[in-house]
Structure formats: C-alpha cells, structure tokens
Amino acid sequence: MARVWIEDRENHAEYQESMEKWQAAKRAGSKRKPPGRWRVRWYGPDNKGKALTFAKLPQAEAEVHAITARLDKGSYRDPKSGKAATKIVAEEWFTSKRKIGRTTRHDYRELLDNYVIPKWGDWQVSAIQWEDVSAWLTELETQPGKSGKTLGPARIIKTYRVLSMVMKHAVFSKRISASPCHDHELPRPDDEDEHVYLTYDQLERLALVAGEYRLLILTLGYCGIRWAEASAIKTGRLLVPQRRIRIVQNYTDVKGVLALGPVKNHEKRSVPLPRSFADELGDLGRGKGQGDLLFTAPGGGPLRYNNFRNRVFDPAVKEAGLTGMGITPHKLRHTAASLAIAAGADVKVIQLMLGHKDAAMTLNVYGHLFPDRLDEVADALDVGRKVALALADASVTPSE
Structure with a gap:
C-alpha cells in the first residue's frame, strides 16, 4: 500500500x-x-x-x-517532472537514438535545431496541449522556414514526427501522461511526381548513352537497389554464378563527408541479377580485390551523387530523350519494381528486392501496379464448383 x-x-x-x-x-x-x-x-x-x-x-x-x-x-509520475523544459527532453530523446544512421541523425538534429527547439524549447513539457501543436502545424504551412521559403508537406510531416517522438519519450519517462501529438490532420504529401516508370526501351536507351556507366544504370533499373547501396557495392559481393548481388552497406553523405554504414532499415539482402548482363558485371570486377568498389568515380574512389547527376546522368537523360519525366538515379528503383511486377513477381519478392521493412510498405507504394486478379479468383472458384457438382451428380443413384 x-x-x-x-x-x-x-x-x-x-x-x-x-x-x-x-x-x-x-x-x-x-x-x-x-x-x-x-x-x-x-x-x-x-x-x-x-x-x-x-x-x-x-x-x-x-x-x-x-x-x-x-x-x-x-x-x-512525479508532478514536478512535467515542469522540465522541452529542450531538455528533446536532447534526452536524441541521445537515446542509438540505431539510426548518419543521414537520419543529421536530419533529426537539423529539425530539432531549426523548428522544434526554437518553438517549444522553453515550454514546460506538460504545458504543451493538443491545440498548441495544431496551431504550430498551421504556422509551419504558412510561414517561411529556415531557408526563407515555406516548407513542403513532406518536411512538415517529418518535423511533426520529430516533435511526436520527443513527446512520446516524455510519456515513457513519465513526465506526462499522454502525448499532445495524436490525431492531427497533416498536409498531404505532394508525391505525384515521385514515381517514374521507364519501359524496357527507355531504360536501355538511357543506359546506352551513359557510356562507361551503362552497367550502373542497368543495375539500378533492373535490380531496384538504392543509389547509396549501388555506390557501395564491393566486388566480393557480386555473385555472378548465383546471379545475385549482396547488399550489406551503403554510403551516406553528410555535409560532404562520405561514410560507409549499414543499409536502410538494416535490411541486408541478396537481389536478383539478370543473366543478360551478369557476366559483364563480372568482367567489370575482374582484376579488382574483393574489398574494392565495383562502381567508382573516374579518378577512382566512391561515386558522389551530385557529381554523377550533373556530369553523367542528367546529360544522359537529355540525350535519351527523357527530359521532363523527372527521372533520377534513385527513382530508377521504381522502374525496377514496375518491370518486376509486370513480369509476375509477387509482393514478397518485390519487398525483398527493394529492401522494404515489410510487405505492407511495398503494397502502399506499388499496390496500384499489381494486376487485378479478381477474375482469376472467380475462375478458380468456378473450376472447383464444377468439380464438386460433377462428384455430387455421380454419387446420386437414380430412383426406380
């Protein structure tokens, strides 16, 4: 008691x-x-x-x-603990994030320093109410951000989620009984231009005009790996006889500093490699050590995204006649997903290939590409019913 x-x-x-x-x-x-x-x-x-x-x-x-x-x-919970300044709770939360990657950590830090702490830092954590957060979301939508421009929907959502995680930490540390970050109406992400699906012909044309980086374009467009993963492929992880590429690391670029780290979601995986250019990739790695990068910059060393975009990819897009489609090296994974789905791959295969955390995420992103198979279900049921009816008719003995 x-x-x-x-x-x-x-x-x-x-x-x-x-x-x-x-x-x-x-x-x-x-x-x-x-x-x-x-x-x-x-x-x-x-x-x-x-x-x-x-x-x-x-x-x-x-x-x-x-x-x-x-x-x-x-x-x-101690009534006085709710009087802690939100900036103290925010720093506790940030320190507790032990598994996030460099890019995510940098993003969280930037959102804390630019938007969360300037607004809420001196507030007592228990003083923040639901309506305060709602008003703040309206401010983020209508007032200029740190760059002088209003924030896009995706950035607002990320900023809100950072505050939400801070308040969740306050709940777990028993400073508050409930978080004010729940059931808020968030802006709809403007993702209409996110998905670009190239045809086989368009992808091959783009790869052809990319010159010495033809095989990199093919790898991105058919294997579905992220740019950061492709730039970190080492020769020893290219398994030509098995037609697989092991994806275990990626490069992150934070303020111009490249570093190797674990893949996103820590989802190490093997991705399928089409036989049609597997041997060519093997030739590319011939003479290199097991720990050497498969794809490198012209002078050696790892590829940098911006340099590749400006010097190779964007000119190739223009030469291939694909200007205006919004295609980027990263968006080639959408093409890989769409081609695999059209070829009959199921959602679990696509999930593993792309490195999604679960199949639900894959369906959320690409569900509209899977063919409507309702007629197939109905046809299969009809076959089963016809068999059952035939057996039933055969078992009935005609009355004399």
Whole structure:
C-alpha cells in the first residue's frame, strides 16, 4: 500500500512566517495567493520524499487519493517532472537514438535545431496541449522556414514526427501522461511526381548513352537497389554464378563527408541479377580485390551523387530523350519494381528486392501496379464448383 499523507502546517514556524509576509504584501496591494496550509507528502518509486501544498483540505485529500491510486497501479509520475523544459527532453530523446544512421541523425538534429527547439524549447513539457501543436502545424504551412521559403508537406510531416517522438519519450519517462501529438490532420504529401516508370526501351536507351556507366544504370533499373547501396557495392559481393548481388552497406553523405554504414532499415539482402548482363558485371570486377568498389568515380574512389547527376546522368537523360519525366538515379528503383511486377513477381519478392521493412510498405507504394486478379479468383472458384457438382451428380443413384 502506498504511503501518502496530509500534514497541517498551521502551527509550523515556516508557515506562520510565510503567512505574515503574505499578509504584509496583501496590505501593500499584492494579489499573490496565500501559502498552502495543507501539505501532501509521499514517497515516490525512487524512495525519495515528495511534497505538494494546497490551500484547502479537500484539494489535498483529492491529491492523496490520486497519488495513492497511481502508485498502487504503477502509473505514478512525479508532478514536478512535467515542469522540465522541452529542450531538455528533446536532447534526452536524441541521445537515446542509438540505431539510426548518419543521414537520419543529421536530419533529426537539423529539425530539432531549426523548428522544434526554437518553438517549444522553453515550454514546460506538460504545458504543451493538443491545440498548441495544431496551431504550430498551421504556422509551419504558412510561414517561411529556415531557408526563407515555406516548407513542403513532406518536411512538415517529418518535423511533426520529430516533435511526436520527443513527446512520446516524455510519456515513457513519465513526465506526462499522454502525448499532445495524436490525431492531427497533416498536409498531404505532394508525391505525384515521385514515381517514374521507364519501359524496357527507355531504360536501355538511357543506359546506352551513359557510356562507361551503362552497367550502373542497368543495375539500378533492373535490380531496384538504392543509389547509396549501388555506390557501395564491393566486388566480393557480386555473385555472378548465383546471379545475385549482396547488399550489406551503403554510403551516406553528410555535409560532404562520405561514410560507409549499414543499409536502410538494416535490411541486408541478396537481389536478383539478370543473366543478360551478369557476366559483364563480372568482367567489370575482374582484376579488382574483393574489398574494392565495383562502381567508382573516374579518378577512382566512391561515386558522389551530385557529381554523377550533373556530369553523367542528367546529360544522359537529355540525350535519351527523357527530359521532363523527372527521372533520377534513385527513382530508377521504381522502374525496377514496375518491370518486376509486370513480369509476375509477387509482393514478397518485390519487398525483398527493394529492401522494404515489410510487405505492407511495398503494397502502399506499388499496390496500384499489381494486376487485378479478381477474375482469376472467380475462375478458380468456378473450376472447383464444377468439380464438386460433377462428384455430387455421380454419387446420386437414380430412383426406380
């Protein structure tokens, strides 16, 4: 049973002294509330003494019941912990993120420093209410961001999610009982230009005009791997006889510094390699060490995305007659997905190939590309029903 009790401070010297000061201040015109006579005392889960004062006994009694119930149920939180500044909770949350990659960590840090902490940093974490967050979302939509331009829907959603994770940390650390970041209407992402699907002819034409990087374009367009993964493929992970490429690392570029790290979602995988250019990739890696990069910059070393876009990819797009489609090296994975789906690959295969966390994500992104197979289901049911009817007819003996 939790130990919570009420203390009457009427005869306490400190209380009488506080009352005298308050009365003098009141006579001088102060509107400050009088000191609380009734003190609620208890021991928290850490066995440290806690206390709150109240002006009226019924208020203190209500608090005793509330604290006792929370202590007995294990849902107790220190009332004073909610007074922590949001910037302190935000830093605690950021420090606790041990599994995120360099790019995600940099993104979180940037959103914290530019939008979350400037707005909420000095607020007590318990003071942030649902309506405050809703008003903030409207501000993000209508007011200029750090760059001077209004934020796009995707950036607003990411910013909101960072605050949401900070508040979730506040709940877990028992500073607040519930997060104000729930059930908010977020802007709709403008992703109409996100998916670009090239045909076989368009992909081959693009690869052809890319010159020495033809095989890289084919790998991106048929294997569905991310740019950061393709640029980190090492020769030893190219398995030509098995027609597989092992994807275990990727390059991240944070403020111009490249570093090898784990793949996104930590989804190490093997992707299928079309036989039609597998041997050519093998030739490309011939003479290199097992730990050497398969695709490299002209002077050696890892490829950098912006340099590749500006010097190779964008000119190739123009020469191939694909200008205006919004195609990028990364979006070639959409082409790989669409071609694989059209070839009959099921959702689980596509998920593994692309390195999605689960099949639900794959369906959310590419579900519209899977063929409508409702007629196939109906036809299969008809076959089964015809067999059942034929067996039933054969088992019935005609009456004489």
